[in-house]
Amino acid sequence: MDEAKIRKLIGQRVRAARRARNLLQDDLGKLLQCSHGTISNIERGTITVGIPLLLRLSDALEKPLAYFLADIEEEYPQVRSLAELDYSILQTERDMQEPIAREVKALLLLQSAVKARYAGQFQEAATYAAQSKALWEAIGDQANMASALVALGDIARARDDWAEAEEHYSQALAIMESLAPHKDSVSTRRYAQTLWAYSRVAIHKGQHQEALDLLSKAREATAGDSFGLAVCGRLAGRIHLEQGETSRAMRAFTEALVHAQRANHPHGEARCLVGLARAELSAGNRDGAMRHLEEATKIARQRGFQDVLAEVERVRQEELK
Numbered sequence: 001m002d003e004a005k006i007r008k009l010i011g012q013r014v015r016a017a018r019r020a021r022n023l024l025q026d027d028l029g030k031l032l033q034c035s036h037g038t039i040s041n042i043e044r045g046t047i048t049v050g051i052p053l054l055l056r057l058s059d060a061l062e063k064p065l066a067y068f069l070a071d072i073e074e075e076y077p078q079v080r081s082l083a084e085l086d087y088s089i090l091q092t093e094r095d096m097q098e099p100i101a102r103e104v105k106a107l108l109l110l111q112s113a114v115k116a117r118y119a120g121q122f123q124e125a126a127t128y129a130a131q132s133k134a135l136w137e138a139i140g141d142q143a144n145m146a147s148a149l150v151a152l153g154d155i156a157r158a159r160d161d162w163a164e165a166e167e168h169y170s171q172a173l174a175i176m177e178s179l180a181p182h183k184d185s186v187s188t189r190r191y192a193q194t195l196w197a198y199s200r201v202a203i204h205k206g207q208h209q210e211a212l213d214l215l216s217k218a219r220e221a222t223a224g225d226s227f228g229l230a231v232c233g234r235l236a237g238r239i240h241l242e243q244g245e246t247s248r249a250m251r252a253f254t255e256a257l258v259h260a261q262r263a264n265h266p267h268g269e270a271r272c273l274v275g276l277a278r279a280e281l282s283a284g285n286r287d288g289a290m291r292h293l294e295e296a297t298k299i300a301r302q303r304g305f306q307d308v309l310a311e312v313e314r315v316r317q318e319e320l321k
Helices: 003-020 025-032 036-044 051-060 065-069 087-092 098-118 122-139 142-158 162-178 185-204 208-222 226-242 246-262 266-282 286-303 306-320
Strands: none
Touching: 003 036, 003 065, 025 036, 025 051, 051 065, 051 098, 098 122, 098 142, 098 306, 122 142, 142 162, 142 185, 162 185, 185 208, 185 226, 208 226, 226 246, 226 266, 246 266, 266 286, 266 306, 286 306
């Protein structure tokens, strides 16, 4: 594939992701602090997207780097290492300005933390997230620092350390509440992220109404964003299931699954399928539950989601008791 075709393909993906988030080119330009003309040129494939801008697009449009780079990593030398979330590429980008370099590194570290958590590599994930937090703090970006704190909380939660998770989530929520009102979609999304993160603590404590209130605020903040709606729906489904409201849980998980698929978020899709399996078991439908678990397992194995595979195994063991 020649360079012109690569530029055009990336441009098409940027346009599709922007429209999926209901953003105008002007809106995206403001988020990225660049002109409308730059966004237009990117989408038409007339300019090459460099590393810093590609990462900003990934963050603003809530799409993984793999979304933009699928099938072209080996033909796009600038971003080959990014496909593996390897932040060491920064050392070779001699023309990158220092402030931008720090932001790029912080973003890569944060994405690396998420990837490592999905793979069950919790120590590595915690190291990446802590380094990302330190960089965002040094840069002075409070919203992204809150995201790093949420990542640290997610890692602690995966290790079943709820005290540490609550500490990180509380700090993140306090930061985002201090930044209110949230005037742009990125800041609003960060706020929603901290709300649904803290709702997990409330669910763990059995404080279901508090959790539902937090999720209601998070839904409002997501403003129709499919990824956010998928997370909120899945967590609501879990609450309904714990309250013995099987039909409501089934409905919540089903709606969340649709949103996860629309957001092209396979990890969320797999988690929703596991939730549906739990709901089916609660309703006495073992065959339906096993089908959902098989689908979740297939996605998890293809993507290396060790956390989902562990959850599937827990459900199977619970069903055997």
